[in-house]
Each structure stands twice: as C-alpha cells, then as structure tokens.
Amino acid sequence: MMHSILNMVDKLKPFDRVKAHCDIPCKIYDPNAAIVAAMTCVRMMDLIAEIDKKEAPSLQDYAQLARLVSEKEVACRAVKEEVRIIWGDYFKAPQFAKFPDASELVHSIMMQASKCKQSIQQSEGVDLVEKVNLFAEMFWQTKEVPTYRATVPYPPALESVFPDLKGS
Amino acid sequence: MSPDISDGSFVLTSRLFRHVQVGHIVAVDHEVYGFIVKRVAKVAPDGQLWLEGTNVSSLTSERIGWVSPRRVLGKVWWFSRYRHC
Numbered sequence: 001m002m003h004s005i006l007n008m009v010d011k012l013k014p015f016d017r018v019k020a021h022c023d024i025p026c027k028i029y030d031p032n033a034a035i036v037a038a039m040t041c042v043r044m045m046d047l048i049a050e051i052d053k054k055e056a057p058s059l060q061d062y063a064q065l066a067r068l069v070s071e072k073e074v075a076c077r078a079v080k081e082e083v084r085i086i087w088g089d090y091f092k093a094p095q096f097a098k099f100p101d102a103s104e105l106v107h108s109i110m111m112q113a114s115k116c117k118q119s120i121q122q123s124e125g126v127d128l129v130e131k132v133n134l135f136a137e138m139f140w141q142t143k144e145v146p147t148y149r150a151t152v153p154y155p156p157a158l159e160s161v162f163p164d165l166k167g168s
Numbered sequence: 169m170s171p172d173i174s175d176g177s178f179v180l181t182s183r184l185f186r187h188v189q190v191g192h193i194v195a196v197d198h199e200v201y202g203f204i205v206k207r208v209a210k211v212a213p214d215g216q217l218w219l220e221g222t223n224v225s226s227l228t229s230e231r232i233g234w235v236s237p238r239r240v241l242g243k244v245w246w247f248s249r250y251r252h253c
Contacts, residue, residue, distance in 0.1 A: 093176055
C-alpha cells in the first residue's frame, strides 16, 4: 500500500536513488551451476555406496571415502550459494509477484542441501536435484525462456532442466 | 542490503537524530560509491562510521572504509518491504 503510493509519487517527482547492494551488478545468473552441484552431490553419494559394497575396504578406499565426503560437502554448499545468489540478487518484486512460493522453494532447497550433507542416501540427493530443477524452471520462466528436461549424458544420469534458447 | 532492504524499495530517511548508533541504517554520500544505504557496525570515538551490508555478497566494510558523519544524508526510519508485496 505505502509502497504503491510512494511509487506513484516517485513517478511524478523522482526521489534520489541510494544503492544498497554495491557489488558489481553483473546480471549474470544461471541456475545451471546449482544443478551441476546437485548432480555432483548425487554422484559422490553413488561413489560412497560403491565403497560401502566392498567387503574389505583398503586404506586407499578410506582415503577415497574421505575425499568423496569432502567433495559432497563442497557440492552441497555450492548448491546453497548458487541458489541464494539468484534468490537474493536476481529475484525482486516482479519475480516474487509471479512466483509467490519462490522463497518457500529456496528454503526447502537449503534444508534439502543440509540433509544431503548429513546423509549418504542417494534418494536425498535425487530430491535435491529435483528441487533445484524446479527452481531452474521458475528462474527461466521469469525471463520468459522456455525450458525442457533431458537426462544428462554423464553419471548420475538424472534429468536436468535446460533453457531452450533457440527460439529466443 | 537484501534481505533487509531489497532492490526497488523506498527508504525514508530523516536528518532529525542526535547520534548515529550501531545498528542504525543510514544513507550516506560516499566519496567513491555515491549514495549508498548501509548499516552502522561501529562508531569511532571521533564519530567516524564503520558501515556494513546485510547481504553476504555486499560491498565489504573494508572497501567502504571509515565514513565521516558529515556524509550522512539521513537515518533510515522506514523502508518498504518491496519483495513481500
């Protein structure tokens, strides 16, 4: 209400502008980095499961396990960071008006990424990929860019959302 | 300053204040960055202000540097929660 009134006043007699977010506003946003990070998380879970199947894991396996867990942590953090940047920097009133549930979805991604840090269950990772896919679809829709889903040609061979840029 | 103040918000400022205190949000005319709005993190004994953003990817306090109280345009006393409309 108050915002709308000020908006009208601003159009008649513009107020001074103050900048609040002062990093370089590069406007380069792409949820693909978040999807790749989520896929990485699933891949790490799969590789951890392979070690789990071994009857007598060697010291080399334990060393590999430590690396996989570490990389899983990094990937989960990357999902959070990438999604948070798009949500915090790119999403503004028009995008929130179009997708009122955006914040809820982002929060659920944060929670799911935390779950994936704690878990080695592949299903948790697959859920994370799906949530990030939904976020990607939402993101591209705010830009009026159509999307399609396709299975990525590398492990873990899950569905990923891609922007269909040929028509735009 | 997101998520506190998101881009496109209106901020109403007032010059009617006695002292700028830690936690206040102020609009300042920065010598490098122009008109910016930031939160006061520290106030030096001589009144110089150390400002900070609330977003993780904000311009860092170190890059903003100490700001003279003379550069304060006003203390923010209201801002519109633009993204919740």
